Amino acid sequence: MTRTRDINVTVNGKIYELAVEPRLLLADFLRQSLGLTGTHVGCEHGVCGACTVLVDGDSVRACLMFAVQADGCTIETVESLGRIGKLNPLQESFHAHHALQCGFCTPGMLITVTDLLKKYPLATDDEIREGISGNLCRCTGYEHIVKAIRAVKAGAAS
Amino acid sequence: MKPASFEYVVADSVVKAVNVLSEARGEAKILAGGQSLVPMLNFRLVRPAILVDINRIPNLAFIEEMGNAIKVGALTRHYQLEISPVVAKHLPVLASAMTHVAHLAIRNRGTIGGSLSHADPAAELPMMALLLDARLHVVSSKGERTVAASDFFRDALTVDLGEDEIVTEIHLPKLPPNTGWGFEEVARRTGDFALAAVAVTVTASDGKIAEARIALTGVGPTPVRARKAEALLRGEKVETKLIERVIETVRAEIAPDTDLHASSDYRRHLAGVLTGRAVSAAWKRVTESIT
Numbered sequence: 203m204t205r206t207r208d209i210n211v212t213v214n215g216k217i218y219e220l221a222v223e224p225r226l227l228l229a230d231f232l233r234q235s236l237g238l239t240g241t242h243v244g245c246e247h248g249v250c251g252a253c254t255v256l257v258d259g260d261s262v263r264a265c266l267m268f269a270v271q272a273d274g275c276t277i278e279t280v281e282s283l284g285r286i287g288k289l290n291p292l293q294e295s296f297h298a299h300h301a302l303q304c305g306f307c308t309p310g311m312l313i314t315v316t317d318l319l320k321k322y323p324l325a326t327d328d329e330i331r332e333g334i335s336g337n338l339c340r341c342t343g344y345e346h347i348v349k350a351i352r353a354v355k356a357g358a359a360s
Numbered sequence: 361m362k363p364a365s366f367e368y369v370v371a372d373s374v375v376k377a378v379n380v381l382s383e384a385r386g387e388a389k390i391l392a393g394g395q396s397l398v399p400m401l402n403f404r405l406v407r408p409a410i411l412v413d414i415n416r417i418p419n420l421a422f423i424e425e426m427g428n429a430i431k432v433g434a435l436t437r438h439y440q441l442e443i444s445p446v447v448a449k450h451l452p453v454l455a456s457a458m459t460h461v462a463h464l465a466i467r468n469r470g471t472i473g474g475s476l477s478h479a480d481p482a483a484e485l486p487m488m489a490l491l492l493d494a495r496l497h498v499v500s501s502k503g504e505r506t507v508a509a510s511d512f513f514r515d516a517l518t519v520d521l522g523e524d525e526i527v528t529e530i531h532l533p534k535l536p537p538n539t540g541w542g543f544e545e546v547a548r549r550t551g552d553f554a555l556a557a558v559a560v561t562v563t564a565s566d567g568k569i570a571e572a573r574i575a576l577t578g579v580g581p582t583p584v585r586a587r588k589a590e591a592l593l594r595g596e597k598v599e600t601k602l603i604e605r606v607i608e609t610v611r612a613e614i615a616p617d618t619d620l621h622a623s624s625d626y627r628r629h630l631a632g633v634l635t636g637r638a639v640s641a642a643w644k645r646v647t648e649s650i651t
Contacts, residue, residue: 262465
């Protein structure tokens with residue numbers, strides 16, 4: 203067994219100091235070490251987007267980063283966005299537009315869109331579709347997800 | 361899957377990184393953005409004894425003008441290239457190419473040095489380095505050297521980089537005045553690796569093409585320049601008949617592989633179609649800005 207490293211990370215506003223094995227993926231650290239199971243693990247090679255989280259404000263694949271690399275970083279997971287009874291506008295819009303069925307892709311979708319909204323105009327449906335093209339959804343056919351994002355965008359603009 | 365165990369070393373300088381590489385004698389790998397390496401670790405396609413994390417090396421991520429070139433630090437993230445005003449002004453074809461590199465979450469992490477060193481046969485950045493006649497600055501524990509992109513890509517996932525060497529900087533000459541560009545790509549899904557992609561620049565003088573560059577990716581083990589097709593364009597005006605000859609020449613110049621995603625014939629066909637479009641777009645841009 204490789205020796206562990208002490209890391210200090212802020213996740214959803216809370217500071218954690220833990221010892222981790224270097225090979226522990228950030229996604230597994232969040233789920234198993236911290237019990238934050240909102241972040242989902244799908245393909246484990248960066249294709250499906252289900253494990254997307256914000257590291258220092260930027261969306262990243264939590265399966266393509268080691269927890270040890272997050273030492274000193276600020277991480278936000280889907281749990282930071284809202285909670286039952288107090289969803290944020292993006293979550294509300296996903297709810298209102300039936301943008302999820304099984305919900306497996308939803309945490310990654312929400313985090314990805316949170317970053318997209320900061321960085322791109324998302325002025326057209328094509329742009330929205332391109333933006334979420336790195337997040338696979340096998341239920342919705344994306345139609346309702348695009349609608350939900352469009353509605354949030356319109357709400358933010360008005 | 362999960363990666364096998366490795367020893368994790370944080371390098372706080374390039375010197376430290378190359379010293380660890382040198383001492384490890386091929387048993388260590390550089391961890392930059394990790395967007396290609398970590399999938400390979402997760403699949404256990406690679407099992408290095410040591411990972412040298414260079415993400416905390418200061419001053420290795422930058423985009424700077426230096427005379428007639430743009431100097432890019434190896435640790436510069438794809439997203440920074442995508443939004444850089446310097447790149448948009450002097451290398452608009454690169455800015456366009458960056459939007460085709462994977463997805464935002466990958467572009468936030470992936471680095472130019474990592475992409476060039478990994479050299480996936482269908483990646484955009486190696487093609488862009490070849491198109492733009494980039495020069496790569498390489499450092500080892502024994503010294504430094506500069507290598508031209510045209511000499512750097514040797515085979516699929518194989519570059520002119522020793523086991524104790526690391527790319528630290530990439531120099532990209534600015535596009536000359538009166539230069540138009542085109543970029544075309546077809547992938548199965550937006551952001552996926554290209555089935556075929558082509559990037560073109562044409563520099564005009566007296567209403568004709570003085571210099572043309574055509575680079576392709578996804579059509580062989582390494583990115584390629586279509587030198588014969590480039591030669592056809594020199595001294596000419598772009599018109600339908602010439603584009604048809606350029607397309608045929610490009611198709612004859614490449615030898616794409618068949619894989620799960622596309623046959624060799626399809627890739628060859630696609631490369632021709634995309635080259636025709638990219639040359640037309642480049643010519644349109646240069647003639648419209650001249651007139």
